[in-house]
Amino acid sequence: MTTPAPAADEPEPLRPLLARIWRDYLSHHRTPLFLSILCAAVVGVMAATVLQLLEPAIDGLFLGRAVTIWGVFTVPPGEALLAIPLIIIGAGLIWTAAALGQAALVNRLGHGIVGDIQIKLFGAMIRADLARLRSQHSGGFVSSVLFDANLVREAFTQGVVNYTQHALTLFAVLAYMAWIDWRLTLIVLLGAPLIAFVIRRFGKRMRKATTGAMVETSNLSTALMENLDGVRLIKIENREAAEEARVGEVVGRRQRHVIKSADSRAFAGPLSNLMAMFVVAAVMAYAGWQARGGEMSVGAFAAYIGLLMAAGQSLRQVTNLQTVMAEGLTAARRLFAALDIQPEIREAPDAAALPDGPVTIGLDRVSFAYAPAAENVAPTLSDISLTVAPGETVALVGPSGGGKSTILSLLPRFYDVTAGAVTINGRDIRELKLHDLRAHIALVTQEPFLFDDTLAANIAYGRPGASQAEIEAAAASAAAHDFITALPEGYRTRAGEAGLRLSGGQRQRIAIARAFLKDAPILLLDEATSALDTESEALVQAALDRLMTGRATLMIAHRLSTVRNADRIYVVEAGRIVETGSHAGLVKKGGLYARLAKQQSLDGDPVTVASVA
Numbered sequence: 001m002t003t004p005a006p007a008a009d010e011p012e013p014l015r016p017l018l019a020r021i022w023r024d025y026l027s028h029h030r031t032p033l034f035l036s037i038l039c040a041a042v043v044g045v046m047a048a049t050v051l052q053l054l055e056p057a058i059d060g061l062f063l064g065r066a067v068t069i070w071g072v073f074t075v076p077p078g079e080a081l082l083a084i085p086l087i088i089i090g091a092g093l094i095w096t097a098a099a100l101g102q103a104a105l106v107n108r109l110g111h112g113i114v115g116d117i118q119i120k121l122f123g124a125m126i127r128a129d130l131a132r133l134r135s136q137h138s139g140g141f142v143s144s145v146l147f148d149a150n151l152v153r154e155a156f157t158q159g160v161v162n163y164t165q166h167a168l169t170l171f172a173v174l175a176y177m178a179w180i181d182w183r184l185t186l187i188v189l190l191g192a193p194l195i196a197f198v199i200r201r202f203g204k205r206m207r208k209a210t211t212g213a214m215v216e217t218s219n220l221s222t223a224l225m226e227n228l229d230g231v232r233l234i235k236i237e238n239r240e241a242a243e244e245a246r247v248g249e250v251v252g253r254r255q256r257h258v259i260k261s262a263d264s265r266a267f268a269g270p271l272s273n274l275m276a277m278f279v280v281a282a283v284m285a286y287a288g289w290q291a292r293g294g295e296m297s298v299g300a301f302a303a304y305i306g307l308l309m310a311a312g313q314s315l316r317q318v319t320n321l322q323t324v325m326a327e328g329l330t331a332a333r334r335l336f337a338a339l340d341i342q343p344e345i346r347e348a349p350d351a352a353a354l355p356d357g358p359v360t361i362g363l364d365r366v367s368f369a370y371a372p373a374a375e376n377v378a379p380t381l382s383d384i385s386l387t388v389a390p391g392e393t394v395a396l397v398g399p400s401g402g403g404k405s406t407i408l409s410l411l412p413r414f415y416d417v418t419a420g421a422v423t424i425n426g427r428d429i430r431e432l433k434l435h436d437l438r439a440h441i442a443l444v445t446q447e448p449f450l451f452d453d454t455l456a457a458n459i460a461y462g463r464p465g466a467s468q469a470e471i472e473a474a475a476a477s478a479a480a481h482d483f484i485t486a487l488p489e490g491y492r493t494r495a496g497e498a499g500l501r502l503s504g505g506q507r508q509r510i511a512i513a514r515a516f517l518k519d520a521p522i523l524l525l526d527e528a529t530s531a532l533d534t535e536s537e538a539l540v541q542a543a544l545d546r547l548m549t550g551r552a553t554l555m556i557a558h559r560l561s562t563v564r565n566a567d568r569i570y571v572v573e574a575g576r577i578v579e580t581g582s583h584a585g586l587v588k589k590g591g592l593y594a595r596l597a598k599q600q601s602l603d604g605d606p607v608t609v610a611s612v613a
């Protein structure tokens with residue numbers, strides 16, 4: 001239920017990670033990236049440049065001296081009143097244009113990258129092996145797609161673009177400061193590592209806290225989804241308050257991490273400010289003492305202090321970036337780890353096409369285990385052999401947990417066999433194109449899944465280009481047309497999570513219509529009628545009988561009444577086939593099947609052993 005915490009302290013392979021972010025995401029957007037860095041550079045330099053104007057402004061405007069602007073233009077005393085405001089407006093316009101350009105470019109780039117990551121992540125998730133998807137709660141994926149991708153964006157915007165801006169501001173400010181008084185600047189530079197040290201310490205704490213918050217966000221998303229999925233159970237067991245408390249705990253844990261991280265971020269500011277104030281005080285004392293001796297003008301003094309404050313600000317930003325970067329890189333590591341897991345069920349490079357037409361299915365001495373073989377643990381399936389020819393219906397029956405559903409899931413390669421082979425027309429399915437294999441199979445399960453889309457789209461899910469006439473013909477064959485047309489919006493009625501709630505039998509008939517439309521030569525039925533009442537079952541069974549005609553059908557049924565007409569019945573117990581034959585033959589044999597049939601007749605099942613025998 002909980003997502004394993006990414007190890008916060010394990011060494012980060014930073015270079016390959018950054019190289020990959022560059023290769024996979026940034027390098028596709030070189031021009032906007034270059035432009036945004038250029039804009040950031042202009043913003044950075046402008047911030048320092050405007051501050052530097054303080055010196056000529058004060059000296060020119062208040063003291064009426066001739067001043068030199070940026071060491072280049074000399075302004076006579078009478079013109080400073082006009083020149084300096086005009087220069088400030090000019091610099092302000094450039095600054096603003098660059099800042100606007102930077103924001104627009106970074107927003108597009110950053111969110112574009114988030115989109116790229118989200119699409120890639122979803123692609124990897126939907127192509128992942130069923131075994132892997134089953135082993136992880138979907139809440140973890142949701143939180144990764146929604147939140148982790150954004151952390152990477154923040155690292156990019158803050159890290160790449162803001163870093164450039166603040167680093168350049170810092171560099172330009174220090175250069176101006178050195179230009180005004182290099183000795184003083186040297187003293188200031190000696191104080192800088194102290195501020196950096198304080199900020200780094202907080203950064204480390206913050207990084208730890210944000211890693212924790214990331215894990216708890218994923219747990220929260222899991223808890224929320226689980227509660228929505230299990231809402232009926234929660235209500236019937238009166239567990240609302242208990243669930244509230246459980247989610248409250250996760251929220252609380254997440255909150256603690258988030259507060260710690262926010263505290264570190266917030267405390268680092270004032271504390272480094274305090275340090276900066278010490279430096280400013282020292283500079284004031286020294287500069288004031290120098291000014292007395294006439295070695296520093298008032299303007300230069302004011303500009304120096306202004307620049308010093310700006311330097312403190314930029315230094316704080318630059319040092320703070322490492323926390324954002326650490327956060328983003330931790331998220332990137334998680335994302336890349338998820339993206340890098342290659343599905344084990346893959347198509348062979350020289351996979352053969354499977355032509356359309358009837359097929360024969362075979363299982364040839366198949367063994368299978370969900371987990372890697374361990375001592376003293378029997379595999380889920382052992383030595384299973386069976387065949388289904390075109391037009392034949394073969395049934396799997398047996399006690400719960402025997403392995404029937406597992407056999408079915410081997411055919412579309414949801415899992416691959418551990419030993420033996422599943423074949424189609426005598427050819428191992430691992431040698432076939434995966435797309436062709438699955439295109440040859442229609443699957444109808446006990447609880448068919450409907451998307452939150454129209455009924456027409458749900459029926460045509462396996463054949464998106466199907467015409468309305470084809471959809472209606474399939475629905476008619478599945479005994480679904482009449483109930484669909486009786487709905488106010490007919491085929492345009494929305495079904496699925498937020499749409500119309502259909503009865504079990506109706507959903508089943510939509511699934512059968514889907515299978516009719518797919519018109520695949522292999523039909524897999526996994527307890528397709530066991531959830532239905534007798535009346536629904538009769539309708540669905542009639543539809544299924546029509547669907548099975550001419551196809552190779554492998555079906556699982558708990559109610560033996562539904563397998564009575566099967567060409568062959570395989571009785572599966574503890575992963576092995578223990579009996580094979582027709583209904584009548586197996587009843588006569590007096591083995592496990594006969595016992596099951598007897599049990600069901602005692603339970604009032606409509607088919608009794610006597611009625612068949």
Ligand SMILES: Nc1ncnc2c1ncn2[C@@H]1O[C@H](COP(=O)(O)OP(=O)(O)OP(=O)(O)O)[C@@H](O)[C@H]1O
Nearest residue numbers: 134370371380398399400401402403404405406407
């Ligand atoms: N995804 C899975 N991972 C690990 N073990 C599994 C998985 N699915 C099923 N099993 C195990 O494999 C065995 C066979 O299960 P399977 O669902 O194939 O039986 P079944 O005969 O279809 O049962 P039922 O009639 O109750 O549906 C069971 O012991 C089950 O616990």
